[in-house]
Amino acid sequence: MNRRHFVKLLGAGAASLTAGGCRSFLHQNENVPNIILILADDMGYGDPGCYNPDSRIPTPYMDRLAKEGIRFIDAHSPSAVCTPTRYGLLTGRYCWRTWLQRGVVGGYTPPLIDPGRETLATMLKRRGYKSGFFGKWHLGLSWQRMNGFTPTWRDAERMWRGSWQDAPPETGMNVDFTKPVRGGPVDHGFDRAFFTAACSTIDGPFTYIDNDRVAAIPDHQVSEFYDLSRGEEGSPRPGWIAQGFILEEVDLAFTREAIEFIEGCRASDKPFFVELALSSPHTPWLPPDFVKGKSGDGPRGDLVILADWCLGEVMKTLDRLGIAEKTLVIMTSDNGPHPGIKGHLSAGPLRGLKSHIWEGGHRVPFIVRWPGKIKPGTVSDEPLCLTDLMATFAAITGAESAPGAGPDSYDISPALFGKKQKQPIREALIHHSENGTFAIRQGEWKLILDNKTSGGWMIPEGEPPRPGTPGQLYNLKEDPYEQNDLWEKQPEIVERLAALLDRYRQEGRSTPLRTK
Secondary structure, eight states: OOHHHHHHHHHTTBOOOOSOOHHHHHHHOOOOOEEEEEEESSOOTTSSTTTOTTOSSOOHHHHHHHHHSEEESSEEOSSSSHHHHHHHHHHSSOGGGSSOOSSOOOTTSOOSSOTTOOOHHHHHHHTTOEEEEEEEOOSOOBOOBTTSOOOOGGGHHHHHHTTTSSSOGGGGGGBOTTSOOBSSGGGGTOSEEEEESSSTTTSSOBSOEETTEESSOEEEEGGGTSOOOSOTTTOOOSOEEETTOOGGGHHHHHHHHHHHHHHHHTTSSSOEEEEEEOOTTOSSOOOOTTTTTOSSSHHHHHHHHHHHHHHHHHHHHHHHHTOGGGEEEEEEESSOOOOOSSSOOTTTTOSOOTTOSSGGGTBOOEEEEOTTTSOTTEEEOOOEEGGGHHHHHHHHHTOOOOTTOOTTOOOOHHHHHTOOOSSOSSSOEEEEOTTOOEEEEETTEEEEOSOSSOSSSSSSOOOOOOTTSOOEEEETTTOTTOOSOOTTTOHHHHHHHHHHHHHHHHHTOSSOOOOO
16 A cells, blocks of 8 residues: 555545534533543554554454544654653643653653642542553652652752763662652542553563552562563663563553452442553563464564553453443554564654654554544544643543643544534644654644754654754645655745744743633
């Protein structure tokens, strides 16, 4: 299948839906939905079969979710790497507004989210929700050191810039693992949490954290259990690991804990919110035996199958408990993928991969189902960003967010519920690469500033942006694969979009100020 046919197929039927708008529904029925957000790690636009008919990876549950709900073909993570995306998703605020201007945090970095910052969980708690977080946190934690010092979010930038932390990972950063862990999900609104500090299968400490305590002390070197010589695709990095922490089984454990939480919420009169942040298909590619060899894309594809299986287990649970019609389910990814192994187009026909500023680095699958409220089998070309979940959940549930919260969050519920807009809901989208390269997208135009390269570490590796250097300009309607750079030919568009991006950066928000 050629690239042009691929996009034509994805865009066919892009949505004029008929279900009623969200706000009118809430006026008629005060019952609010349960919400389940499943976030895969490094799953690309071309991985699920419902996005790529030529995918070499079977994804029956994602395909079923799309058949029973709506699939967005212009959805984006706020960053091309994971920590900034996770920050933006939870807070409705672009991460580049913090000190983290490039890269990601480590497993021992102090918290990135400051105390008191509104999150999806704190907002929904005021609406009566019970919330659970299960999976990869990767937003920093306050680990108490052996000398009694407990670094907080105020220490995060200094310690991050100091070669990630204050000691090599294999020393455990001198952490006292017997002490409570602060700055995690339970300190940001979640009632229940079962998670890992960083990238669950590649960065230590390799242990589960149950609410605010490690489930088992990491007292072994990971090299005692895993061969570290196979590179990122097959090996974790050096560090401390707990006895019984099996890299191949982390997503099974996260999914099991999420299902137990859902089962426990069924008897309650409160709605629930679950974020299931999977490790798959992030490196190292170590699939459990029951999916090993099941894809046509090697072990990476097997982990996409695992992510699909986790979604399937959740969907089966909802059916078994009889609450599927009361539950809104979202399946998406934190950024673009690694390249496919065996000719599989993991990013579809898009240019770029994880870490890049091009579309393949941040355009992600985004599938939503809410039986009886979202028209089945629909496709939407409405541009959206994962930062939009805060405003959208507020609209769907009637929750009130704190003043100043979600400065980069738009309510995209009209697109979910079929209210066709004359103009896009968002004025513009801002993209950010691993090395700090900015892009802004408005309508058909996408401007990449101060960089003529990819903006990321994955091949082709990009140079860090240098102010004043020429950038790139693409018309995504005519050139969706970003092959024809119009920077020199359209100076007025360059100037207009650069000014809009500068305004967003200076004003501290990209959404209009709310007025009562």
